[in-house]
Amino acid sequence: MTAKVAILGRPNVGKSTLFNRLVGRKLALVDDQPGVTRDRREGDGRLADLTFRIFDTAGLDDAPRGSLEDRMSAQSETAIADADVCLFVIDARAGVTPVDREFASRLRRHGKPVIVLANKSEGKAGEAGALEAFSLGLGDPIAISAEHGEGMDGLYDALLPFVKGEDKPEGDEEDEEEIANRPLKLAIIGQPNAGKSTLINALLGTDRVLTGPEAGITRDAIAIDWSWRGKPVTLWDTAGIRRKSRVTGKVEKLAVADGLRAIRFADAVVVLIDAGIEIERQDLTLADLAAQEGRAVVIALSKWDLVEDKQKRLKDIKDDMADILPEIRGVTIVPISAHHEKGLDRLMEAVFVAVEKWNSRISTGQLNRWLETMLERNPPPAPSGRRIKIRYVTQVNARPPTFSLFGNQLEHLPESYVRYLMNGIRETFELWGTPLRFNRRGGRNPFDKGRK
Structure with missing residues (x-):
């Protein structure tokens, strides 16, 4: 069984930079602004011959109950509970802060193995902070630079007791059964606050990603392994994609680019439209974008329980789709209510039918x-x-x-x-x-x- 490794620490200590280095790709958004990461993000990590499942988390934070920051911290607590070993990252240049000490105590209460990483230790500026990390009482800290790849040999030695090396001989090809059982890559896209994360949680049956009334909570495109009726699926929860002219700030631009990348790598795309408000041009643009990328497309109408005249609303939407989206003429439209868990099976059935057509071959x-x-x-x-x-x-x-x-x-x-x-x-x-x-x-x- 693959070992699970969680990266934890206060905001802006370099957790996402370390995550990207260990997965070998820039999957997580990275910026100097603290609090960029909000949801728990997963990836397949590798360090030399060690392979493991790794979780990037939001910064642990002492925040008022019920606030967005508190819900972000709850996601980090879940990652600790699931992990076999925790990587506790501190900023060596800033030294050990009171917040670091508080969450070191929290980690001790969980009783999970902890490896302390003093990040940003390149040069003399980080030496004192790396030495100060001994005072946390969680074992010998390892001085690293996630950005420059320094100290990875020390991290390898520390992970070795908890993570097995790769058993599969180099050069082995995947067998036919493994190829056939590859998970369906399904991206959920839509405008901010359309209910994408609520839909993901309803499908999974657990509060896996952050939700709330605040628009734009999701930033990273979060990949989650799942199974529907025995069929493996990788769900991608993406940031809300607004019209290009309305996208402001570096972080939102990175989040939108991450969502567009998820569309390009998906097999199927569910375009989620808030049925409680009038369809906007951006909703149709997103559906057209998925079609232009050549993905299997299904339209889901969220918050259907709030619609009064359901038959008229559905007819109007179908007419709009037929007129404006000839590229996917006849696309399946499924009304759902993620909050009440209604229409979810119909949605997934429609997705698999769309993928079957997408895979069609005609003699x-x-x-x-x-x-x-x-x-x-x-x-x-x-x-x-x-x-x-x-x-x-x-x-x-x-x-x-x-x-x-x-x-x-x-x-x-x-x-x-x-x-x-x-x-x-x-x-x-x-x-x-x-x-x-x-x-x-x-x-x-x-x-x-x-x-x-």
Whole structure:
């Protein structure tokens, strides 16, 4: 079983920088402003041959009960309870503060193994603070620089008793079963305060991520491993994405970029829209963005319990989607109430159906029989008196379904005719709501080889 390692400490001591170094990627947002990290973030950590699951946490803070800071600290307490070993980070340049001493006592009460890391110890400025860390009574501190990678050998030695080395021989390939059981990557996106984190918690059945009336609580794109009806899923909770002109401040810009990155790496995207207010252009822009990235898309209408005339509201939204989002015409729309845990199974069923369509492959024979019917029904136009000839079509890729048209003068094929073909494929092969791609290529039909 993979060991779990939690990174803890007061705000702005370099926890997220250390997290990024151990996972080998810039997953967590890093900024000089304290309190950037709010939710517990997970990743697969590695240090030489040691592999482990690592948690980046919000800074432990002594805050009024019920406040955002208090809820952030509660997430850190949960990480301590789940961890096999805790990395307690202090700022060596600032020395040991009263807050450090308070939370060292809190860690002792949990009874978990603790490794003290005196971060920012590069140069002479951090020497005194590193020595002062002995006074915490949690064992010998290790002087490190998470930013520059110094002291990682000492951290390796300290982790060795708690973390096993990698058993899998180098160069081993994943077997077919492992590939088939890869988790579905599902990103939840939407505007601030649409209810994304509340939906995540409702799906998981626990308060895994921070929620509250304050808009913009989530900053990092938080990845959470989960299982729905025995099917592995990695859920991505993302920061609310506002219109570009309204995004202010470095941290919000980093958070939005993190959310957009989650969309690009997802298999499927749930676009969460607050059904209690009028649909804004930004809601439709987010759905279109997911479609342009070629992801499987499902629209979820949150806070459905607050809507009075539900039938009229649903009809209006479907009409808006059909008019403005031709890229995912027929996309599935699922009303939900995360607060009352209503519609969640229907939502996940819709996600897996959308992913199945997204993975669809259609044989060349079926496609060309379909194409023949479409050409008879509505032949291509003849610009400048020369008729465009479409000779054949084949599917070249899935995820999303991508097709290549072969023929003459296809560069003059109008977009309206391409949409006619797209809608024909959707109707014939039941690919409603799935982004489709069409490539146009000239040249002769390779299936005519040998024919006269």
